[in-house]
Amino acid sequence: MGRKVALSFSGGKDSCLALYYLQQQRIDVCCLLTTVWKESLATVAHDEKRERIMRQAERLGIPIHFVETDFGTYTDDFVFYLNELKWHYGIDGAAFGDIYLEGHREWGEQVAAAASIEAMYPLWSEQRDVSGLLHQFVSLGFHAEVIKADVDKLPDKWVGRRIDGSFVKDIMMYKDVCPMGESGEYHTYVYDGPIFRTESARR
Structure with a gap:
């Protein structure tokens, strides 16, 4: 029997790349599975609109x-919710897009164990x-x-920038910033890529 997992999904580059790997x-x-605040219904950490995540x-x-x-x-x-999804879909794992922060991994393993399923980290890598x-x-x-963007780490004018070769070159200049924004230096919304089955409305 193949693996069946729920993916913790923010709509950003980490969770989308994790989906690709899986x-x-x-x-x-x-x-x-996407967490949103009860008051605003915006996504946790990213503050993205629920409707945009639904579109993805x-x-x-x-x-x-x-x-x-x-x-x-x-x-x-x-x-x-993990227990609900286990009952509804028969999942045996929960996948997360974390990369190297041990505290994040420990939390994911904790919640997965509480639901008697396995935690999976398809992007897990050395920080270097x-x-x-x-x-x-x-x-x-x-x-x-x-x-x-965290304005203490990156210029606020970076909001709206596309993640492309120019972005990669520029962010590598910041020695105290994780290139993938693992510590919340910046957050993203993915609007196209190899995981999508239909075309983006964005041009």
Whole structure:
């Protein structure tokens, strides 16, 4: 029997590249799981509109489920939904787009274990190798834009920039910034790439 997993999905480059890796391994990503704040319904960390994430899921051809949560119940809410997805889809794993931060991995393993499923990290790499993931993201034909930036680390004018060769060259100049934004230096929205089944409306 093949693997069936739910993917923690933000709509950004990490989760989209993770989806690509999983599909290349012939792992059945049977659903996406996105956390949104109860008050605003914007996505956690990215502050993206729920409608834009739904549009991505439609173009991916994968069902999406939203976890409405807040700071106090975040972990419990995530575990609850993993158990719901296990019952509904028969998932045996939860995949995450984290790359090298051990604290993030520990949390994912914790919530997966609470739902009696396996945590999977298709992008997991050494910190020194992370620039290769960004180069690969661009070379595979993904198209994304910066939707949020930490102004203490990057210029606010970077919001709206496309993730392309020029972006890769520029961000490598910042020695205290992870090229993939692993510590929240910037967040992205992916609007095209090899994982999408239908064309983007963006030109």
